[in-house]
Structure formats: C-alpha cells, structure tokens
Amino acid sequence: VRAVLDADPALAPAYAAVRRAVDTAGAEQRVADTAALEALLGRGLRISPTRFEKYQSCPFGYFLQYIIKAAPRKKAELAPNISGTLTHWVLENALRRRGEAFKTLTPEEVEALVDALVDEYVAENLPGMTVRMDYLIGRIRRNLVGLLGFIQRDLRQSGFRPVAFELRIDDRPDAENPDAPRIDPVQLADGAGHTVRIVGTVDRVDAMPLEKRGKTYLRVVDYKTGGKEFKLKEVYYGLDCQMLLYLFTLERNAQEAFPGATAAGVEYLLADPAPESVDRRELTEEADPAPTYPMNGLLLDDESIYRAMDTKGTGEFVPLSFSAKTGKVLNSKSTLADEAKLGRIRDHLDGLLIDMAENLYSGRIDAEPLCPGGGKSPCTYCDFRCACAHRDGEHERTISIKDDPFAE
Structure with missing residues (x-):
C-alpha cells in the first residue's frame, strides 16, 4: 500500500502529511515559516498564567492548543464542573456584598447567606438539575x-x-x-520587537496599610x-x-490603587479539603466542631507582617x-521569603516569560514535556498525544533541583 501511495500520492490527499509525520518522528518540532507564525501571534503575547504553565509543561502542546486552536472531539453531553466555580462565586459575593458586616454575622445568618447565594447561582446557571447534581x-x-x-x-x-x-x-x-x-499588566520585551504580558483575574486581594512605613502590604x-501543595521548585520551572x-504585577503596577504597594505573600486556601479521621475517644460535647482549612503559600519574611495575618x-x-x-x-524555609528572595x-x-516569547517567535515548539519527579508525564493525559511525534522517554525534562532553588 505504501509503495502504491508513494508512486501516486494523489490517491490519498492526506497521505503526504501522514508520511511526513512518520519520516520526521523523533526530530525537533519547529515552525519554518516564522513570518506566518508572527501573523498568527501578533507582535505581542497576552497570556494567562494557565497558558504560561501549559507552555512550560510542553511547548508543542501549547502550540497546538493556543496557536493553531486544535481541540479534541468531545461528547455532546452536559457534564459541568460546578464545584470550583460555585464555590468561588459564593465566596466572592458573600464577602463583597456584606463587606465589613460579614465578620459580625451569626452562624444562622451565615447559613442563610449561603442558601440564598447558592439558590441564586443555581437559578441563573443550572436549570433542570439532575438528582446527582442536586446531591452535589x-x-x-x-x-x-x-x-x-x-x-x-x-x-x-x-x-x-x-x-x-x-x-x-x-x-483592555x-x-x-x-x-x-x-x-x-506588566509588559516585558524580548529584544526583537515583541512583547509579552500576563493577564487574568485575581480571586481576592487583602491589604494592610502601614502609614509609618509608607507602604500598603498586599x-x-x-x-x-x-x-x-505549593512548591518553590515547581515555581522555578514556571509551574504553580x-x-x-499576579502579586508581582500588583506590586509594580497597582501603586495608584494601593499607595506603596508591597508584596506580603500569596496563600492558597484549600476550600474543599478531604475530611480528617478523628478518634471517637477524642470527641466530647465540648469539642469545637468548627472546621479548619489548610493554607499553602509563600509569605514575606517580616514578623510584623505574618504575625498580622495570624x-x-x-x-x-x-x-x-x-x-x-x-x-x-x-521550619519556615519554604514558606517565608525576604524581599531579596x-x-x-x-x-x-x-x-521565563521572555524566553517563551523568544522561543515562540523563532519557531521553536518542540515537544519537550516537563515531568515532575515521581509524577506522571503530561503526555499521559495530553489531548494531543495522537497528533504528536514525541516518543516516551525522549526529550523529556525532569524537576531534579533542590526544594528551594531561590535560596542564596
């Protein structure tokens, strides 16, 4: 069959592309026509942190998903991931609408507020819920x-x-x-006439003005x-x-909104943690049933600042x-950082952002998946695996540096 198609490729119009993919398997993926690529990209990149992390995970996967807009076939079914979006929406509106009064709400008022906000969200976004969704x-x-x-x-x-x-x-x-x-957003230049900017939406910004220092800690x-789990060694590779x-953007470009804007840190609030097992012998009527939620992140190594948070x-x-x-x-080495760090x-x-711009505009889009130590290769769950010439074990990058690569 191959001999016949090689002799007359017109018999199968897609054959040339398939043969080209086979012949170049294992070779570097690259865009030769960088002028056409620049026409697609424009002279400046405006990317979200999610897209930046996708590029760091695999440049070729980024190219397929965000530049040529390839997408996998999906079943025509309603399968919304409502947990994260609903939780974010209720948390935002509970604090925004109640403002300072939120702190003084009674437990009964908090429960009523949750019911009202959830009902509002469901009415506007989830008509005709199934029994399973109602349980969720x-x-x-x-x-x-x-x-x-x-x-x-x-x-x-x-x-x-x-x-x-x-x-x-x-x-915009x-x-x-x-x-x-x-x-x-902060605008960075690659030195060849191209720019890159990070855009997106910050869930929540907390502030503490200190007039005697002339700063507003954010x-x-x-x-x-x-x-x-927040890990600095993943940050080093452009992940997480x-x-x-966002914090560094606020520190540099939010001086008008927050005079003396200074980075105080970042925190993940794990909003739906797995329940902890508790020994029944430890349970008493006096036990505090109020749940706690784990925090991850990185804070400014200034005792007056992190003590103000706790x-x-x-x-x-x-x-x-x-x-x-x-x-x-x-044990604060991985969770505290001074201003220099x-x-x-x-x-x-x-x-990393400038390198990304330089590589994209020069056509370098090779499949070089970043495989965290002990974790799965992103190829395992990549939507474009069937369209990629990458072979497992080849051109793979691993996270093998020390836990705190930013220490002096």
Missing part, C-alpha cells in the same frame, strides 16, 4: 457554611482586610462592565477545591506560579507552624 449542590452548601465560618474567624483576628475580588489584570476594559476596576488569596505572577500564632491562618513553648516559627523569584519568572 447540597454537599457544596454544607462545606460553604464551614468555609465561610473559617474565613470569618480569620478576618476577625487579622490585620489584613479584603480590598478587591475578581480583580482583572488587563490593559471588560466588555460587559467597562468601568470595573482593573490593573494594567496578599493574594486563591481558593482551591481539591488538593494543592499564578498567584506570584495574631495569636496558631498556625491556623498562615502556612506556618509556631512553637507552643517559644512562639517562634518552625521575592525579587529573585520575580526576576526569574520574568526571564
């Missing part, structure tokens, strides 16, 4: 009551207060709400459903860096552990 909504309701109670306890004791929700980082007005607050908070990219030093509201005897912070992280991420 009930589970989300119960978790949200506990989660909002936890956020209440946090805000009551914290020196930081929420000042922005769903804050857009973009140089929102088409639906052009007057909505936004912060311009903390970016991100709600995550499911497990999440969304909040840091004034009693319980470790409940920050990703830190405190000694019961001395009150000192324990934050600067090194910021400059490194800027460098």
Whole structure:
C-alpha cells in the first residue's frame, strides 16, 4: 500500500502529511515559516498564567492548543464542573456584598447567606438539575457554611482586610462592565520587537496599610477545591506560579490603587479539603466542631507582617507552624521569603516569560514535556498525544533541583 501511495500520492490527499509525520518522528518540532507564525501571534503575547504553565509543561502542546486552536472531539453531553466555580462565586459575593458586616454575622445568618447565594447561582446557571447534581449542590452548601465560618474567624483576628475580588489584570476594559476596576499588566520585551504580558483575574486581594512605613502590604488569596501543595521548585520551572505572577504585577503596577504597594505573600486556601479521621475517644460535647482549612503559600519574611495575618500564632491562618513553648516559627524555609528572595523569584519568572516569547517567535515548539519527579508525564493525559511525534522517554525534562532553588 505504501509503495502504491508513494508512486501516486494523489490517491490519498492526506497521505503526504501522514508520511511526513512518520519520516520526521523523533526530530525537533519547529515552525519554518516564522513570518506566518508572527501573523498568527501578533507582535505581542497576552497570556494567562494557565497558558504560561501549559507552555512550560510542553511547548508543542501549547502550540497546538493556543496557536493553531486544535481541540479534541468531545461528547455532546452536559457534564459541568460546578464545584470550583460555585464555590468561588459564593465566596466572592458573600464577602463583597456584606463587606465589613460579614465578620459580625451569626452562624444562622451565615447559613442563610449561603442558601440564598447558592439558590441564586443555581437559578441563573443550572436549570433542570439532575438528582446527582442536586446531591452535589447540597454537599457544596454544607462545606460553604464551614468555609465561610473559617474565613470569618480569620478576618476577625487579622490585620489584613479584603480590598478587591475578581480583580482583572488587563490593559483592555471588560466588555460587559467597562468601568470595573482593573490593573494594567506588566509588559516585558524580548529584544526583537515583541512583547509579552500576563493577564487574568485575581480571586481576592487583602491589604494592610502601614502609614509609618509608607507602604500598603498586599496578599493574594486563591481558593482551591481539591488538593494543592505549593512548591518553590515547581515555581522555578514556571509551574504553580499564578498567584506570584499576579502579586508581582500588583506590586509594580497597582501603586495608584494601593499607595506603596508591597508584596506580603500569596496563600492558597484549600476550600474543599478531604475530611480528617478523628478518634471517637477524642470527641466530647465540648469539642469545637468548627472546621479548619489548610493554607499553602509563600509569605514575606517580616514578623510584623505574618504575625498580622495570624495574631495569636496558631498556625491556623498562615502556612506556618509556631512553637507552643517559644512562639517562634518552625521550619519556615519554604514558606517565608525576604524581599531579596521575592525579587529573585520575580526576576526569574520574568526571564521565563521572555524566553517563551523568544522561543515562540523563532519557531521553536518542540515537544519537550516537563515531568515532575515521581509524577506522571503530561503526555499521559495530553489531548494531543495522537497528533504528536514525541516518543516516551525522549526529550523529556525532569524537576531534579533542590526544594528551594531561590535560596542564596
């Protein structure tokens, strides 16, 4: 069959492309016509942190998904992932609509607020729910009551207060709400006439002004459903860096909105943690049933700042552990960073963004999957595996550096 088609390729119009893919298997994937590529990209990249992480995970996967807009076939069925979007929406609107009064709500008022917001979201976005979805909504309701109670306890004791929700980082007005607050993205140049900017939406920004220092300390908070562990060695490779990219943008470009804007840190609030097993012998009528939610992230190594986030030093509201005897912070190397270290992280991420622009505009889009140590290759769950000439074990990058690559 191959001999026949080689002699007369017109018999199968797609044969030439298939043969070309076979003949070049294992070779570097590259765009030869960079002028055509630039016509697709434009002179500047405007990318979200998610797209940036996709590129770092595999340049060829990024090229297929975001440049030539390839997409896998999907079944025509309704299978919404409502847990994350509903949780985000309720948390945003509960704090936004109640403002400072949120801290003083009674448990009954919190529960009523959750019910009202969930009902509003369901009516607008989920008509005709199935029995399974109705059960899932009930589970989300119960978790949200506990989660909002936890956020209440946090805000009551914290020196930081929420000042922005769903804050857009973009140089273009929102088409639906052009007057909505936004912060311009940082623009970086590759030295060849191209620019790259990170755009997106910040879940929540907390602030603590210190007039005597002439600074406003900013903390970016991100709600995550499911497990999440913040690791600096992944940040080094351009992964798990969304909040840091947003924080560094605010520090540089939000001086008008927050005078003296200074990075105070980033925190993941795990909004739907797995239930912990508890020994029945430990349960008493006096036991506090209020749930706690784990924190992950990176904070400024300034005791007056991280103590303002957890004034009693319980470790409940920050990703830190405190000694019961001395009150000192324990094992903080991976969760605290001084201003110099934050600067090194910021400059490194800027460098990765510039490298991305340089590589894309020069046509370098090879399939070089980044495989975290002990984790699965992104090829395992890649939508484009059937269209990629990459062979398992070839041109793969691994995360093999030390846990804190930004330490001096």
